[in-house]
Amino acid sequence: MFAVLLLVIGAALLNGPARIPLRELLLQENRQILNLRLLRVLAAISVGSGLTVCGMVLQAILRNSLAEPYLLGTSSGAGLAAVIAVSIGVSGLYLPFLAFFGAIISIIIVYCLAREQGRVRPESLILSGVVVSIAFHAIMVFVVSISKNEAIYGLAWWLWGSLQVLDPGLLFSVSFVVFSGVCLIYLFAQDLNAISLGEEEAVHLGVRIETVKKILIALVALITSCLVSICGIIGFVGLIVPHMMRLSLGSNHKVLIPIGCLAASIFMITCDIISRSVAGPLEVPIGIITALIGAPLFFILFKRQQKAR
Amino acid sequence: METLFEVENLRGGYHRRKDVIKGVSFKIYKQDILGIIGPNGSGKTTLLRLMTRLLNPQAGSLRLEGEDIRCMGLLEFCRKTACVGQDMSINFPFTVFEVVLIGRTPHLKRLQFETKKDLAIARDCLSMTDTSGLSGKYLDELSAGERQRVIIAKALAQEPVLLFLDEPTSHLDITHQIQILDLLKKLNRDNGLTIAMVLHDLNLASEYCNRLVLINEGSIFKEGAPEEVLTYQNIEAVYKTVVVVEKNPISNKPYVILVSGRKHGN
Numbered sequence: 001m002f003a004v005l006l007l008v009i010g011a012a013l014l015n016g017p018a019r020i021p022l023r024e025l026l027l028q029e030n031r032q033i034l035n036l037r038l039l040r041v042l043a044a045i046s047v048g049s050g051l052t053v054c055g056m057v058l059q060a061i062l063r064n065s066l067a068e069p070y071l072l073g074t075s076s077g078a079g080l081a082a083v084i085a086v087s088i089g090v091s092g093l094y095l096p097f098l099a100f101f102g103a104i105i106s107i108i109i110v111y112c113l114a115r116e117q118g119r120v121r122p123e124s125l126i127l128s129g130v131v132v133s134i135a136f137h138a139i140m141v142f143v144v145s146i147s148k149n150e151a152i153y154g155l156a157w158w159l160w161g162s163l164q165v166l167d168p169g170l171l172f173s174v175s176f177v178v179f180s181g182v183c184l185i186y187l188f189a190q191d192l193n194a195i196s197l198g199e200e201e202a203v204h205l206g207v208r209i210e211t212v213k214k215i216l217i218a219l220v221a222l223i224t225s226c227l228v229s230i231c232g233i234i235g236f237v238g239l240i241v242p243h244m245m246r247l248s249l250g251s252n253h254k255v256l257i258p259i260g261c262l263a264a265s266i267f268m269i270t271c272d273i274i275s276r277s278v279a280g281p282l283e284v285p286i287g288i289i290t291a292l293i294g295a296p297l298f299f300i301l302f303k304r305q306q307k308a309r
Numbered sequence: 310m311e312t313l314f315e316v317e318n319l320r321g322g323y324h325r326r327k328d329v330i331k332g333v334s335f336k337i338y339k340q341d342i343l344g345i346i347g348p349n350g351s352g353k354t355t356l357l358r359l360m361t362r363l364l365n366p367q368a369g370s371l372r373l374e375g376e377d378i379r380c381m382g383l384l385e386f387c388r389k390t391a392c393v394g395q396d397m398s399i400n401f402p403f404t405v406f407e408v409v410l411i412g413r414t415p416h417l418k419r420l421q422f423e424t425k426k427d428l429a430i431a432r433d434c435l436s437m438t439d440t441s442g443l444s445g446k447y448l449d450e451l452s453a454g455e456r457q458r459v460i461i462a463k464a465l466a467q468e469p470v471l472l473f474l475d476e477p478t479s480h481l482d483i484t485h486q487i488q489i490l491d492l493l494k495k496l497n498r499d500n501g502l503t504i505a506m507v508l509h510d511l512n513l514a515s516e517y518c519n520r521l522v523l524i525n526e527g528s529i530f531k532e533g534a535p536e537e538v539l540t541y542q543n544i545e546a547v548y549k550t551v552v553v554v555e556k557n558p559i560s561n562k563p564y565v566i567l568v569s570g571r572k573h574g575n
Contacts, residue, residue, distance in 0.1 A: 063398070117324045187419055194414045196401050200394050203363055205467070206387035206415035251401045254422060 001262045008269045012044070013037045015273050035168075042175055043163040044272050047234055048241070048264030050178040050227050053185055053257055054220045055238030056245070060192045060253065061213055062122040069238035071129045072217070074224040076136035077106025079159065079233065083140050086155055087147040096170060096229040103225035106132055111217065119210050120217075122199075160285030161234035163272050174226045181223040182261065188212060189253040196251060234287050240294040241267060247305045267294075310338040312375075313503050314360075314471055319369035321359045322352075327367055329355040331527040334369075337471065342497055343505045344518030346538075348548050352527040353507045354395070357475050360505070361392045373471070387415040391464035392473040393457075399448055405459050406444045409434055412466030431466050437500075438462040438492060454485030458492065465496070472496075474506035478513065486510075490517045515539055515562045523547060539563040 013034065054069035062071075070076075081102020082095055090098065113128035114120050144152055165171040191212050194202040202209050227234075245260045271289040278284055314337040322329030329352045337343050347353050358364045360371060362383065371378045378386055391412070399408075412434070413427045423431075435441045438458045443451060451459065457477060464472060477493070478486040494517055496502045508514040514521055514535070521538040523531045525547045531538045541554045544565060557564040 060401075065401075190414055190417055190419070190421075193411050196403070197399060197408070197411060198394075198397050200363055201397055203383075204361060204387060204392040204394070204464075205411065206384040208383055246401060251403050251407060254420075 001259065001266070005262055005266050005269075008266050008273070009041050012041050012269045012273050015277055039165060039168055039171055040163050040272060041269060043165050043171055043231060044268040045265040046171075046175040046178045047163065047227055047231050048237060048266075048268035049182055049261035050223045051234065051238035052241040052245075052260045052264035053182045054223050055242040056253065056256060056260060057185055057192065057216050057220050059242055060196050061216055062126055063196070063198070064122065064126060065243070066239070067126070068235075069220065069224045070133070070228075070233065070235075071126065072221055072224065073106035073110045073129050073132040073136065074103040074221070074228050075233045076133040076140065077109075078103040078225065078228040080106075080136045080140045080143070082155060082158060083143050083147075083152065086152050087143055087149050089149065089151075096167075100225050100229035103228050104221065106136055107221040107225065120213060125217075158232035161232040161287035161290075162283075163231060163268075163286055164283075165230050170230055174230050177226045178223050181219045182257070185216065185219055186257050188216060189257055192216075192253040193251070196253075232287075234290060236287070236291045236294045237264060237268065240290075240298045244298055244301055247301050310341070312336045313339045313341075313373070314505070315370075315372040315375075316360065317370045317372070319356070319359060319366055319371065321364055321366040321368070322355055323364070329527055330359060332369070333524075333527075333529055335522055335529060335532055337503060337505050338520075340497065340501050340503055341520060342493070342503075342518045344514040344521045345505065345507045345524060346509075346511060346514050346521055347524035347530075351524045351547075353524055354475055355527075356524065357392075357473055357505075357507050361390065361473050362386060384415050387467060389469060390471045390473065391467040391469035393460055393464050393475065393477055395475045395479065397460055403448050404444070405440060405446050405448060405451070406431065406435070408448060408459060409462045409466050412463035415467055430468065431462075434462040434465040437465060437496065453480050454482075454488060457481065457485070457489055461489070461492065469502070471503045471505065474504070476507050476509055479509060486513060493517070511539060511544070511565045512557075515564065516557070516560060535563050539565060 051069050055067070058067040058069065058071060059065060078099035079102070082099045085095060085098045110125070110128045110132045111120070113132065114124040116124065191202070191207045194205040194207050195209070195212070197205075199209050241260060241264045242256075245256050245263060249255055249259060268286075268290070271286055271293055274293070275284045275286045275289045278289075316336070317334050319330055319333045320328065333356060345353050345356060355364070359366050362378065373381065373386065373389060409431045410423055410427065413423060413431065416427070417423065432441070435444060438461050440455065440458050440462055443455060443459065448456065448459065461477070472493075474493070477489050481489065490513060493504055493506075497504055506518075508518070518535065520533065521535055522529055523538050523543060530547050531543050539554060540563075541552050544550070544552050544554070551568045553566045553568060555564045555566060556562070
């Protein structure tokens with residue numbers, strides 16, 4: 001799988017609006033293009049790994065197959081903050097930071113709504129996540145519809161996701177947060193296995209469930225907020241890649257998390273190549289490509305699994 | 310007999326109803342099979358949840374091998390005891406072997422993969438519960454009886470000295486009820502496993518348990534051998550139902566016969 005990853009990274013570096021052969025790409029004058037493409041690859045790996053691992057964690061602790069990273073309200077919170085910021089004329093430079101704060105605020109609201117007597121039940125968390133997401137989304141659409149600021153339509157890229165990150169420093173710090181977050185989550189891989197059997201079962205297996213849940217939810221919140229603030233909403237990856245991994249590898253998180261990161265990186269880089277090349281110099285939003293490729297891929301795996309039983 | 314687990318003046322319950330268990334004291338002896346019986350809502354399951362650290366007691370103490378379990382780390386407690394809950398719902402495709410292997414969790418260090426020894430223990434647990442043939446199957450393909458045996462195998466993989474069970478026979482037909490309880494009896498006899506279980510069926514409790522604790526409204530009504538606990542007076546007082554208690558002709562254990570249509574006191 002490492003080989004496949006290297007292969008797609010190579011393909012991603014060679015592909016772009018300006019067709020440049022490999023030998024020329026390495027020349028000094030093309031260094032800028034190479035760097036730009038490397039940044040995209042880094043963004044794709046961060047987004048893929050981060051969202052996939054977050055999806056796996058939420059599916060395990062909420063024990064719900066429909067759980068995905070944005071369930072905690074990050075996407076709508078970040079979206080609302082970005083839309084409000086643009087409509088009152090805040091410069092685009094501050095956008096990632098505002099989006100990040102919007103995401104964090106919405107997660108805090110979701111978490112507080114779900115909390116009862118010091119513990120968080122999975123069902124409450126799902127419900128409050130959905131309620132907050134819908135409410136924030138409605139306010140966002142409302143703001144867009146009454147706004148007279150033309151710039152707001154420029155936000156469309158954000159709603160469908162993009163791997164084009166303009167500020168390398170920002171991308172590096174986000175990638176750093178994502179990878180440290182993923183490593184921390186991996187420390188809890190065996191706990192996630194136990195939690196998959198149910199919360200009470202996990203306690204019987206020695207997992208301090210409420211503490212572990214709090215740590216994991218905080219890590220997921222941090223990772224998704226960071227990602228959503230620079231790349232917008234890239235749907236489907238965090239839902240479909242975990243399921244594809246479960247179908248093909250089983251349910252052991254000690255295996256699922258690292259292989260899931262690899263697979264998700266390959267998937268995202270491939271989607272990025274397609275999104276850049278399918279319509280010539282124009283770029284199709286990556287969120288659309290992930291959905292269009294992910295859905296049939298998942299369907300094939302799912303059917304094959306059913307037949308194998 | 311040597312005491313393995315001691316419950317002393319235990320009080321506790323849930324957030325909204327804090328006093329489900331109102332001061333309960335009893336002992337679980339080594340290599341014993343203890344049955345906890347009582348009507349619906351009497352607090353049997355709550356008692357078990359307090360004993361397995363799912364709930365925190367309001368007052369009283371619980372001691373395992375003489376040591377207060379609150380001073381013991383949760384992991385250490387789970388290396389010595391295991392619990393088979395009422396139902397385990399799984400949304401993911403786990404195979405039988407994977408589930409049993411998860412029983413090794415309290416023995417694994419962080420980031421440690423299962424060693425050959427863990428795999429060998431898991432296989433032993435499968436063969437002890439007669440489920441080796443199911444090893445590669447998915448849990449949702451099993452019948453209720455097979456599933457319960459796998460869950461017991463998972464608990465055994467924790468290598469407990471004390472096994473708690475909450476109504477292990479509740480969804481099973483008579484064949485599988487006997488099969489599960491025979492299995493527990495065998496584990497008790499051959500491996501010296503101490504067992505404490507909540508049971509609904511008085512006659513099964515009488516057949517399989519050496520000692521019974523009869524709970525009524527959060528307190529112990531009567532404790533002792535089946536012959537002492539399962540008298541018609543005790544049962545009528547607690548269950549408010551008229552019964553006749555006979556002897557099982559084979560085992561000589563008390564046998565409770567229900568009498569239809571008669572409320573106690575009529």
